[in-house]
Amino acid sequence: MTDYGHDLTFGSFLTPRADAAEQVVDLAVASEEAGLDLVTFQDHPYQPSFLDTWTLLSYVAARTERVHLAPNVANLPLRQPAVLARSAASLDLLSGGRVELALGSGAFWDAIVAMGGQRLTPGQAVDALSEAIDVVRGIWDAGERRALRVDGTYHQVAGAKRGPLPAHDIGLWLGAYKPRMLRLTGAKADGWLPSMGYLQPGDLDRGNAVIDEAADDAGRDPREIRRILNVSGAFTGTTPPPGTPVDAGSIQGPVDWWVEALATLATEHGVATFVLGSDDPRTLATFGREVAPAVREEVAARRASAGTTTGVVRPARALALREPGIDYDAVPSSLRDRAVEPGDREYPLVRSTYMRGGRPGIVLRPRTTGEVVDALQFTRAQQDAGNGADDRLPLSVRSGGHGISGRSTNDGGVVVDLKRLDEVTVLDRATRRVRVGAGATWGRVAAVLGEHGWGVSSGDSGGVGVGGLATAGGVGLMGRLHGLTIDSVVAYDVVLADGTVARASADENPDLFWGLRGAGGSLGVVTHVELAAHDVPPVVFATLLWDASDPAALLRAWGEVVESSPRELTSFLIVQAARRGNPAVAQAYSVFASDDVPAAERALTPLLGIAPLLQQQAQVVPYSAVVAAHDVPHQGEGDGGTYRNSVVDTFDVDTARRAAAVVESGLGQLFQVRAVGGAVNDLTSDATAYAHRDGQQFVVSNVAFARRTEFDAVWDEQMLPVQHGSYVSFSTDRRPERLVDVFPGPTLARLRDVKRRYDPENVFDRNADLT
Structure with a gap:
């Protein structure tokens, strides 16, 4: 038989x-x-x-x-x-x-x-x-x-x-x-x-x-x-x-x-x-x-x-790839059917992030807050059964997987992938209150909100996940008018380290609410975010290309124009040094957050003369077209390189010269400047755990990991003397002495108090080390 x-x-x-x-x-x-x-x-x-x-x-x-x-x-x-x-x-x-x-x-x-x-x-x-x-x-x-x-x-x-x-x-x-x-x-x-x-x-x-x-x-x-x-x-x-x-x-x-x-x-x-x-x-x-x-x-x-054994049988070749430190049979029934292990068909599509390769032992894909609790409790049970804190099973939480730090994947551990928590629900039309799942992408959010004439400033890519950006900061293309993404957040639903579910807002757990806006990944698993959206009509989206043979002069001139422009104008600038026979060029993509075309022309026209202009284009489009929705698997490989960033006051002569020196070093694969003045500066430095409210510009660059030491030396020499701080999501610098760049002294002390209250065992240790 x-x-x-x-x-x-x-x-x-x-x-x-x-x-x-x-x-x-x-x-x-x-x-x-x-x-x-x-x-x-x-x-x-x-x-x-x-x-x-x-x-x-x-x-x-x-x-x-x-x-x-x-x-x-x-x-x-x-x-x-x-x-x-x-x-x-x-x-x-x-x-x-x-x-x-x-x-x-x-x-x-x-x-x-x-x-x-x-x-x-x-x-x-x-x-x-x-x-x-x-x-x-x-x-x-x-x-x-x-x-x-x-x-x-x-x-x-x-x-x-x-x-x-x-x-x-x-x-x-x-x-x-x-x-x-x-x-x-x-x-x-x-x-x-x-x-x-x-x-x-x-x-x-x-x-x-x-x-x-x-x-x-x-x-x-x-x-x-x-x-x-x-x-x-x-x-x-x-x-x-x-x-x-x-x-x-x-x-x-x-x-x-x-x-x-x-x-x-x-x-x-x-x-x-x-x-x-x-x-x-x-x-x-x-x-x-x-x-x-x-x-x-x-x-x-x-x-x-x-007494016949029934159920799905995993291929032997897949069983051989399992991590010995994970009890796969103990995966909760609520998560088992969607769990992805090494050897599974979908594993190559969920193991990595946008920039970095990973080889987790299992990827759990909850659909509800309750299933996130199940995923966390399973992971903690595996950690408790392990070899102690020094060799604890890694835990990563992923919303969109676009973050360049690569912290939402790991090797040999558990990834809790929130992609299926992707609903976008209008709660109150009068106040433009919206509830968004942490696994949704900002492109999808922009598309849904755009149907109502609303929007939220949210980075520059529609593929970025809500959970990461809405707990780190969110330096977006409407930032000078509407502030950081976290400035539009009015509440979070968060799974805490002990498995309880809390709501954080100005009225409920206000200390947690403060910390989640800037250091959220270190305090819990945010499953839903409530936002107060803004009225956002169609915007003017412009791309300009210049000769960048004199990067210091270009950076100074660009900064002067953007910093003195109306708040409706937010601009991001990429500068590329000459290499391999290609000339030095700079490209800006800018959003004038209004459909007032004459006003947009007045704001954009001064940018045309900051350097020899090579190309220009502008059009009126919905904001959802600027951060278009797209959902492609992330298949990063290797270490993804190293990233450094600095928030600086302004591009005065000295700062522009220093930034140009980084560009001309030839080390950076990308050199970008994002305008962060205007509404970003309206809040005080202690209003959120993101404390850098006094800078006008945000500078970021990266290099292949093999040249990290050389790159760090150039960045430290040129940018540290003029920076106010750095942004957690665009940094791979894990040197302990640099933590105060991300969270300055008073902010760090307050965050450590919040950390001790809500995550005393440092379960969420993949982001900044707040212990």
Whole structure:
């Protein structure tokens, strides 16, 4: 007796008749309505009386909402594997993760050759299928940056780019009967898909044995391989005589006999998916509405009685990548289905940040504040079971993963990814009060608020996450008019180190509210932010390009214009030194936060003459177009380089000369200046944990990590003498003596008091060290 403990699914196997195209689609829709989980179609590209299967699958995907779809089975000799892999991934994305891929090695060779395919012997066909599996899996491995190369006898891929990544783990099933195909199934496939009509009694068990042995030989758990069976038969009023085999031929009998037969196939012969070959809508309806639920109930009872182990089986290759310091079996049930481990399909897309590579032991993806509590308690339990504070399991919290510091990932620890807490809800139209999930991006927030004519100043990229920016500062493109992002925050929901949930505002936990606005990542996990948005009409967005051969003069002139301009104008400047034959240039992108075009022209015109002008452009656009919404996976690699920044008073002669010296050192890959005067300076230095309220300019630069020491020496010499401080989110400088640059003396003392009250064990230690 064999039962692999898989959940049971049921499907239909439809004939793709070209002369009844609408009827075929209607049967697919009826299969979904009957509660079936899967719809499949034969694939015979040489058959002119049939619809093309892949075209039909695409059409049916658009007509259905829930049911999964698959060829049964795809004719590999006429389906180029790299293209087939992209087609499957694309349809999976378009359908919301509802595609499976069943492959066959080929049959009807005269017809295949007539269509331009290559005739193969049975052995050659198996080898070609094995190579094709490598191609398909390689194309789907979109997280691997190296080009795909498969140097096979029958299928070659010479440096193809990988992707797209499917929306879910597409099952790769093989239609197999002979020993070599069965062994290939055990070694490389996710499922075995024979047809009952081609089997003799005992073939299922013999096939399972071959597959299991091949899986063991390949270092796999045989339970990784789902057993799928195409069944046929009819619903009749006569029960078959005792002793009628259920593992071959067709099933003939009443519903009760079907239930008994399928339950036996599941619990004694390992079948977990039953696909009924029928084009009769009544038969399909009976199968979905009566047989399937009864079989599930009967199998559940038999498994409970037998103590059968059920559930998803992780591949052995993935189990080998687990971190020894994490009890993966203890992951809370609320988080288990969405947890991502090394070896998972999605791991390459969640392990890193925008700039930096990481290799966490597990990524937890909560959807609610309660699940964040679960994630934190799980992590703390792992830390308590570890080797002490000096070797504590790392904990990182990620909202958008865009932060250049890389602190929202780690090596070997836990990442709590808040991306699914992304709602944007208007609470009060009169006060423009908005509640935003910490995992939302500012591009999405801008789009939603823009529908109401509102906005919040929020950096310069729509891909930045809400949680990080709204707890660190937020130096944005409307900052001189509306202040830092934290200046628009009126309340936070935060999970504290002990697992309690607190609300922080001017009236509730005001000390925590003060600290979260500037040092939030060190005090708790913010799950939601309440904002008081501003009225924001369309804005004037301008980009200007100058010759920067005299960077000191340009910086001084740019600073004078911006600092004396109306508060509606906020400008960011990038200066690039001459290198590799390219001239020195500077580019500014500026927002005039009003649709008053004449006023914008008056404010922008002085910028045209600060240096030889090379290019100019300005347009009236919604603010949501300036920080456009985009959501792409972050796939940073390595250390991401080192960043330093300084808040300075103004670009007087000395400061401009010093900043120009950093540019001309040639070390920096990026040199940017952001205007932070105006409304940013309206608050006092002790109003928030972000204390640098007296500077007019914010300067940031970076360099490859290998040249960090040299770069630090130049920055320290040139910028430290003129800076007021630095900003936590744009610094990778973890030297203890530089902490007072981020949080000056009185601010640091007050923060340490808040830290001792809300996080005495320093659970949140990935940001500034406040202990």
